[in-house]
Amino acid sequence: MPAAQLPFSSSEYDRRLKKVRSAMAAADIDVLFVEDPSNMAWLTGYDGWSFYVHQGVLVFHDEDPIWWGRSQDANGAVRTCWMADDRVARYPDHYVQSVHCHPMETLAALVRDRGYGDKRLGLELENYYFSAKAYLVLQSELPDADLVDATALVNWQRAVKSDEEIVFMRRAARISERIVDGILERIEPGMKKNNMVAQIHADAVRGMDDDWGDYPAIVPLLPSGSDAAAPHLTWDGRTFETGTATFFEIAGCYRRYHAPFCRTVFLGTPPQFMKDAEAALVEGLNAGLDAARPGNTASDIARALGAPLARAGIDRAARAGYPIGLSYPPDWGERTISIRVEDDTVLEPGMTFHFMPGLWMNDWGLEITESILIKPEGPAECLCNRPRELFVKD
């Protein structure tokens, strides 16, 4: 089956595999099992909404990866992975969500059959979808193997984006701009939130010209007024009202690559405290963008952001961003670096972040954010190009 729709060049996949193998060698890992769907896709091209059952990719030092998963999803694997069809391994359907047997029994058999039953097997212990039970079954089925924590081993290799990836993220950013433009154009008092979401979804998926939109890893978030204190409430059928702010947390997505972008819209005349907060936040964003350059650290961005906020009496006490790129639900972050004072990771050109200093106070909220690219020199580039301000619509 030809993998007709591979999003990237074969040299790009080669590059990724080499990076991961180097990291495996550094951690003395003989074979790596990757269950994170983002890591699976980044390494092999695999793309499908099948991560609700156990599946993964085995990465070896000296042979091509093996995709392993549910029998019916093997058809998707041969259609989307770059490896040959005989690198697709499937387990029978009666293992799915069974109380009698567990899919990891078949993975363990595969590992043993390949001669790795007494070797060092890397596992993503802190990851969505790789359950505690999966770990316990592997432990029991591979008593002679050394199970090593390889959490985020692949994620870290994804931090610096290739030129091919940056192209995708720029396409995602065009979609993000389209979504935000549509919000600003359509919002008005009395409009129901779910009807706004209908438009946001439609803009996101239509995409821009031939760049069709993929599903973002998080649904649109758009709480208003005092509910905007809660960053992760989803929509309902209530209406937008004059005299309230609503933040819109959205992302365009192009072939699983995201450019998250948040703006807040106030209907009517914003109160002074919100204008003050906006001024401090924008000053902090600009200072953070200026600090977001190679050689500086993630914590430098956080500190630059924090100073004007502190002067305005705003204590966020939350991280201010995370790396972005290829993602699947439930998160569009890469779960490695965090933009916060505790994180001294040194910034490198090609890193991409959602610089996300949302203000979630006791009874109001304000989000103005940027997806950024660390440049070889100078301040970070914002992938989206829209005014960095509280939008006001009378």
Add this chain to the structure above:
Amino acid sequence: MPAAQLPFSSSEYDRRLKKVRSAMAAADIDVLFVEDPSNMAWLTGYDGWSFYVHQGVLVFHDEDPIWWGRSQDANGAVRTCWMADDRVARYPDHYVQSVHCHPMETLAALVRDRGYGDKRLGLELENYYFSAKAYLVLQSELPDADLVDATALVNWQRAVKSDEEIVFMRRAARISERIVDGILERIEPGMKKNNMVAQIHADAVRGMDDDWGDYPAIVPLLPSGSDAAAPHLTWDGRTFETGTATFFEIAGCYRRYHAPFCRTVFLGTPPQFMKDAEAALVEGLNAGLDAARPGNTASDIARALGAPLARAGIDRAARAGYPIGLSYPPDWGERTISIRVEDDTVLEPGMTFHFMPGLWMNDWGLEITESILIKPEGPAECLCNRPRELFVKD
């Protein structure tokens, strides 16, 4: 903070808590930790897209549950849970996705503080979001506790729906019908798939009249032609073509309750093999619906379905359905019963399933499915009301 938007009556939440406590008692569990967002919402009302960080609900025998999660999400918990505000516990933001510390350290402290450090703690070991690492941290932090596998303990209590829940599922079914009607009305050769998805999303979220649509736990799936062999491929920017079948796997969702509903559309004149498959599948569906009655088992449905398929030479080798109701991504199933010959669970009135005998063959696919309700007597009721057939559009 008043929980103004609670979807269910307080007696309904009481009923649920009592059922879970009985199941805990039967398993000799002193305190239960629930990380599954569907179980969290079913027990407490909690609703938010925050399941990408560790969070959960502690269920006790003799005091109200405690919601536990990230600091910034506590604002969402006090807004959506029925418990008093002092039943919301939060951990500081620097625990999020950190390599230095783990949120489960704070959960363990909470368990110890409440006097359960040496008791039997139930955990959902096979569940999305409760990671292997989470388990290992709890094990290390609670050396005197007895960690018990309570996988699906709550899920099983959800199997029989209350009248209040059935009302929600009927609303979801109206949305499902609207989506399928929209597909059939709009599909034509040359239409791009992503543009169709834009309409599907919009119909799903607009909902029906005042019943606003929530986000389904799975995105729309609509592979065509030979790609329909792969059940979980998502869309792209290619067009629908004359002479091919496309299946549409969708669900309307009302306040997190789902009514999945799949239909296949053939553009042009379907080949005889597909009409034969349709006939066998519809015969199997009708036989399965007739077998889906109290006292029979899940396997009875599977066998009734399987006979006409076998006569037509079709070997599915996959389960034919699963319970449905309240769900969050990545799955709208409840992960308890499976409609397959290995599952002898006895059917009870009020159980709801997605009767889902998708045909995913080597180079084609066909989906005709029903969301069903087990009635006190007689065959199952289909929640959606649309012709049970392969739709053909010339």
